[in-house]
Amino acid sequence: MSAGKEAARAAILARVRASLGRGPGEAARPDELARRLAGGRPNLIPARSRVGAEERLALFVRMAEEVAASTVRCASPDEVPGAVGAFLAGHNLPSELVMAPEVEGYPWHAAPTLTLRKGRASKDDLTGLTGAFAGIAETGTLMMVAGPKSPTTLNFLPDNHVVLLPTGRIFGAYEEAWAELRRQSPRRPPTTVNFITGPSRTADIEQTMQLGAHGPRRLHIILVGPDAPPGEAPPGEEG
Amino acid sequence: MERTSHAFKESAVRALQDATLQMALGNMRVGFVGKRQKARERLPEFERLCDLARDIKDHTLKHLDFYLEAFEARVKAQDGEVHWCRTPAEARQVILEICQRVEARTVTKGKSMIAEEIALNEFLEANGIEPVETDLGEYIIQLAHEPPSHIIAPAIHKTREQVSDLFFEHHRQYGKTRRLDETRALVDEARQVLRPKYVAADVGITGANFLVAETGSVVIVTNEGNSDLTRTLPKVHIVTASIEKLVPNVEDVWTILRLLARSATGQELSTYTTFASGPRQEGELDGPGEFHVVLLDNGRSDVLGTEFQDILRCIRCAACINHCPVYRAVGGHAYGWVYSGPMGAVLTPMLIGIEEAGHLPNASTFCGRCEAVCPMRIPLPRMMRHWREREFEGGHSPPTFRRGIKLWAWLARHPRLYGPVMALAIGLMARLAGRRRRFRVLPLAGGWTGSRDFPAPEGQRFMAMWRARRAARGGP
Numbered sequence: 001m002s003a004g005k006e007a008a009r010a011a012i013l014a015r016v017r018a019s020l021g022r023g024p025g026e027a028a029r030p031d032e033l034a035r036r037l038a039g040g041r042p043n044l045i046p047a048r049s050r051v052g053a054e055e056r057l058a059l060f061v062r063m064a065e066e067v068a069a070s071t072v073r074c075a076s077p078d079e080v081p082g083a084v085g086a087f088l089a090g091h092n093l094p095s096e097l098v099m100a101p102e103v104e105g106y107p108w109h110a111a112p113t114l115t116l117r118k119g120r121a122s123k124d125d126l127t128g129l130t131g132a133f134a135g136i137a138e139t140g141t142l143m144m145v146a147g148p149k150s151p152t153t154l155n156f157l158p159d160n161h162v163v164l165l166p167t168g169r170i171f172g173a174y175e176e177a178w179a180e181l182r183r184q185s186p187r188r189p190p191t192t193v194n195f196i197t198g199p200s201r202t203a204d205i206e207q208t209m210q211l212g213a214h215g216p217r218r219l220h221i222i223l224v225g226p227d228a229p230p231g232e233a234p235p236g237e238e239g
Numbered sequence: 240m241e242r243t244s245h246a247f248k249e250s251a252v253r254a255l256q257d258a259t260l261q262m263a264l265g266n267m268r269v270g271f272v273g274k275r276q277k278a279r280e281r282l283p284e285f286e287r288l289c290d291l292a293r294d295i296k297d298h299t300l301k302h303l304d305f306y307l308e309a310f311e312a313r314v315k316a317q318d319g320e321v322h323w324c325r326t327p328a329e330a331r332q333v334i335l336e337i338c339q340r341v342e343a344r345t346v347t348k349g350k351s352m353i354a355e356e357i358a359l360n361e362f363l364e365a366n367g368i369e370p371v372e373t374d375l376g377e378y379i380i381q382l383a384h385e386p387p388s389h390i391i392a393p394a395i396h397k398t399r400e401q402v403s404d405l406f407f408e409h410h411r412q413y414g415k416t417r418r419l420d421e422t423r424a425l426v427d428e429a430r431q432v433l434r435p436k437y438v439a440a441d442v443g444i445t446g447a448n449f450l451v452a453e454t455g456s457v458v459i460v461t462n463e464g465n466s467d468l469t470r471t472l473p474k475v476h477i478v479t480a481s482i483e484k485l486v487p488n489v490e491d492v493w494t495i496l497r498l499l500a501r502s503a504t505g506q507e508l509s510t511y512t513t514f515a516s517g518p519r520q521e522g523e524l525d526g527p528g529e530f531h532v533v534l535l536d537n538g539r540s541d542v543l544g545t546e547f548q549d550i551l552r553c554i555r556c557a558a559c560i561n562h563c564p565v566y567r568a569v570g571g572h573a574y575g576w577v578y579s580g581p582m583g584a585v586l587t588p589m590l591i592g593i594e595e596a597g598h599l600p601n602a603s604t605f606c607g608r609c610e611a612v613c614p615m616r617i618p619l620p621r622m623m624r625h626w627r628e629r630e631f632e633g634g635h636s637p638p639t640f641r642r643g644i645k646l647w648a649w650l651a652r653h654p655r656l657y658g659p660v661m662a663l664a665i666g667l668m669a670r671l672a673g674r675r676r677r678f679r680v681l682p683l684a685g686g687w688t689g690s691r692d693f694p695a696p697e698g699q700r701f702m703a704m705w706r707a708r709r710a711a712r713g714g715p
Contacts, residue, residue, distance in 0.1 A: 005333075009323035012482065012536045016304045019543035033305055036298070039453040039488030043291050046284045046497070063507070120524040123438050139507040151524035156467045174493045188317055189454045191520050192471070195512040200464040202426060203504070204376035204392060206399050207266040210426045213375055214433065215464025215511065 040182065042175040049138040049172030056137045057223070060170050063140030067198030068211060069219040077224055081111030084129065084162055087220050088114075093127055093160060100130040102149040103164050121157035128158035128216075134177040135170040135221075139197055142221070143177050146192035155194050161216040167225035244575030244587055247598035254569040263396050264570050271561035274505025275612070281507075288497050293616040295491045296552035300543060306452040306485045307534075313455025317517035319530035327357035330535050334359065334444070334477055337531055338368055341475055343441035349459065349466030350374040351446025352390055352555060353479040353535055355577045356590070359444070370444075371436045373465035375429055382409045388571030390578065391503050391557045396570050399425070433465075443469035443527065447480035448499070448554070450532070453488035456516040457532060460499065460509045467513055476515070476527035481535045483551040489514075495554060498614035502556040538590055546625045550585045552615040557582075559609035559619060565602050574599060581609035581619040588626050597635045600626035643683070658702065665696040 049059065061071050072087070074080050088095050096115040108116055121128050133145040142163055146152045155161060171177040174195070181193070200215030211217055243250060254260055279285045299306055311321040324330040330353075338346060346363060348354065348370055360370045360381070372381040376394035380387055382405045387393030394402070402425055407418045413432050419425050445466045449458040457478045459466045470476045486492055500506040519526035542548055560566050560580030571579035576596070578586045584599040600623035609619040630636050631644065650657050672678060672695030681693050 005322060008325050008329060011325055012323050012534075012540055013304050013307065015536070015540035016307070016482070016543060019540055019545075020301065020304070021544060033302055036487040037306075037309055037453055039490055042490050043295075043494045044284060044288060046282060048282075067507075067510070123434055141508060146523060146526060148522035148524065152467070152471050153525045156464050156471065174496075175490050178489050178493075189456060189514060189516045191515070191517055191523060191526055193514040193516075194467065195508070195514075197506075197508045197510050197512075199510070200462070201510055202375045202463050203270075204374070204379065204394055205397075205402050205422045205425055206263070207270040207392070207395070208422050210423055212430065213426060213463035213465065214373065214430060214437075214468055 040179065042173070045173045045175060046138065049136075051137075051172070053170075056172055057167055057170055060135050060137040060140055061223070063137065064135075064198070064221060065140070067140060068201075069140065069198050069221055071221045071223060073223045075226060077106050078110065080106050080164060080222060080224060081108055081114065083222050085111050085114060087162060087222075088127065091160070091218065096125075097127045097129045097162070098122075098125040098154065098158065099128075100150045100154055102131045102147075103129060106164070120151040121153040123157055125158045127160040127162060128154040129162045130154045130164070132163050132165045132169065133193075134180065135165050136172070136174055136177055136195070137170055138173050141174070141195050141197045143174075143181075144194040144196060145181065145190045146194075147190060152192050152194065155196060156200075156215045159212070159216060160218045160220070161199075162220045162222065164222050164224055167223050242576050242591055242595060244591065244596040244599060247573055247575060247602060250573040250575060251569040251602070254573045259398060259401070260396055260570055263398050264567060267395060267561065267567060271504065271557075275502055275558060275561070276505075278501035278505040278507065282497070282501065285498070285501070288494060289614050289616055292495045292498055292554075292614060293552060295486060295494060296615060299485050299487060299491075300483065300548060300551055303482065303485060303543065306487060307482060309452040310450050310455060310485060311534075313452070314517070314530075314532055315455075317455050317530075318520075319455065319517045319532065321532045321534055324533060324535050325537070327535070327537060330357045330479065330533050330537075331359060331362045333531075333533055334479075335362070335366055335368075337475060337477060337529075338363070338442050339366075341441055341529075343368055343475075345369045345371060345436065345440045346442045346444055347371050347373050347437055347440040347469045347473065348377070349443070349445035349461065349469045350377050350393065351444065351479045352577060353446055353481055353533075354444065355387060356481075356537065357479070357535065359479070371433070371440065373433055373437070373469055374461070374463060375426065375465075378429060378433065379405060382406075386572070386577065388579065389557065389560060390555050390582075396572065437468045437472050440469075440473045442475045442477060443471075443473040444477045444479060445469050447478050447484055447532075449486050449492050449495070450480055450484045451487075451489060451492055451514070452485055454514070454516055456489075456514040458492055458496075459513045459515060460496075460511065462504075462506075462510045464511050467511055470513070470515055471526055473527060475529040475531070476518070477531045477533060478515070479533050479535065481537065482539055483553075495614075499554055499556050502558040502612070502614045542589055547585065547589060547622055549617050550582070550589070550619075550622060552617055553582055553586070554615055555582075556614060558612040558614065559617075562608040562612050564604055564606060564608075574602075581623070582617075585617075585619055585622045585626065588629075593626060593630050593633060594635055597626075597630045600624075600630070658700070662700055662703070665700060668696050671695075 099116045132142045134143040199211050199219040200213045201211050202213035203209045314321050322333045363370045372378045379394040388396040447457045448460045500509045518530040559582050563580045566580040574583050588596040605620050676695045677692040681688050
């Protein structure tokens with residue numbers, strides 16, 4: 001940092017402390033502050049999502065559809081290629097997709113008409129295909145985590161976004177999904193975490209809602225797994 | 240950005256007479272208020288969350304130095320940079336230096352009130368860098384060369400017709416020569432025009448809704464997805480944020496996020512909520528190569544510990560603006576700077592001075608709706624009163640007003656004189672009012688009677704009525 005920038009930093013911190021009426025390093029109750037800084041303790045989770053696995057799945061579907069996402073169920077991964085093909089055909093879309101490496105393990109050979117390219121999205125890709133780190137039932141939200149196998153551009157550039165979400169990955173509240181992320185990535189948070197609730201939208205012209213402002217016009221969620229996901233607690237949670 | 244807050248009265252009169260503006264503002268009456276109410280009713284925990292959110296921000300502000308340093312340490316550990324800036328000039332310079340170092344020619348921008356506060360666009364243009372606003376509302380007003388008139392709906396003052404004219408005029412250069420009428424078609428055309436710009440931009444600049452000390456994350460909330468494309472596609476991501484955006488941890492962010500969209504647009508959650516925590520890491524397929532947080536003070540540190548500290552809890556949801564009868568009558572431009580409505584009436588004098596913005600805290604009916612709907616429980620009317628006091632103490636109010644207030648204050652402190660003088664005045668006015676019980680003209684009250692009648696007093700003072708009532712009940 002240059003001398004000028006260092007001076008600005010020192011001046012702002014000094015001014016903050018002077019206004020708060022204390023000297024440098026004189027933080028009250030350091031234990032309390034360290035505890036707050038560590039995070040991991042939810043404040044208040046609304047009762048809405050404190051339900052069993054089956055109801056949680058139903059809540060996720062209801063909330064996602066309310067914000068104009070579409071959903072479909074597949075009992076097993078074998079049905080997924082067909083479901084992707086049906087979505088494309090239903091909207092008269094070409095059968096070319098750009099796919100996140102994280103979902104390459106599905107049995108795509110079962111749908112030879114699909115043309116799949118692996119990697120990040122370019123501005124001409126019409127349909128992107130990704131997994132999701134989690135679903136959040138409270139508001140029908142998808143949690144997408146950036147990584148070598150899950151590029152962020154796939155969530156935003158293509159006109160259509162198809163997401164494969166195992167039913168066992170549906171949590172009640174945001175905090176529960178983030179707790180799972182903390183467990184998997186304890187050293188630092190991933191570069192980018194996107195919480196996505198429905199397709200892109202804007203009401204900037206005369207307060208009239210339009211879908212597909214800059215991000216996807218369509219968000220299609222394929223729920224993979226049994227109708228009632230196993231267990232009462234979301235994955236990763238004890239008990 | 241030009242400041243015209245001192246001319247609020249004149250601007251308000253013009254706004255009231257502007258038929259197109261009044262038509263555009265009419266769209267607001269049906270939307271925001273009802274949707275917020277519904278969203279609030281759907282979440283039984285709403286009011287408890289408001290209490291928690293207030294406490295989170297109060298705690299953070301009380302230990303702001305600690306959380307600022309913790310945030311900086313995390314960002315640095317995650318290969319990002321934090322730039323501390325005391326003034327708008329320092330912030331602009333930092334941003335320019337980054338842009339020049341990477342030889343940036345175009346910059347895409349997500350909506351940021353801090354970028355407005357530091358008048359970034361004009362500065363970049365003056366230095367040969369083209370800024371491209373990507374939020375649809377911001378894009379519209381950039382074409383129109385106007386400032387935003389609402390913190391979450393910057394082009395709310397524009398009608399579809401006006402947007403259609405702007406696109407027709409400016410999109411010709413991209414070969415789009417048809418004049419469009421439908422909102423759908425207008426949104427699609429903006430999407431097509433902006434798409435190549437995202438890809439071509441060298442630097443992306445976004446705002447921040449929260450800065451998270453625990454994780455060194457910047458939280459960015461949009462409905463369009465424009466800020467995510469702005470962050471992800473260029474080589475460099477610059478975040479502009481003010482120091483009070485800090486919150487301690489991720490759970491605290493979610494508590495406040497449950498209130499933000501509901502209070503703003505009535506959505507359960509905005510479409511995109513992004514936690515951005517540094518540049519692209521080894522092995523990742525996309526994302527920015529550099530990550531910079533420009534941290535602006537601009538007078539906020541002076542407000543800590545004063546009677547105005549509570550305004551630093553503001554999360555820019557615009558609920559106060561959407562429920563303000565004054566805003567809904569005159570729109571945002573009359574306020575003459577970046578922030579408008581009740582939050583603007585409190586914040587603007589803080590940032591550009593009460594001498595310049597003295598009219599704003601006076602532009603209130605004190606109906607109290609702003610405070611009632613504020614999810615962060617900010618006592619906005621009380622703070623407007625504090626500004627009025629400061630304006631008076633600083634001698635910024637007009638001389639006749641000051642003399643009148645002084646005379647009143649003196650009289651009110653001398654009850655033996657106050658009683659008889661008031662009784663005389665009230666009795667006289669009651670007799671003079673005649674049958675209509677109203678005054679069309681009243682000396683020294685032209686400001687009131689210029690646009691409405693002054694009701695005549697009922698003929699007796701409250702204290703006299705009170706005594707009579709007590710006597711009738713046989714009290715002491």
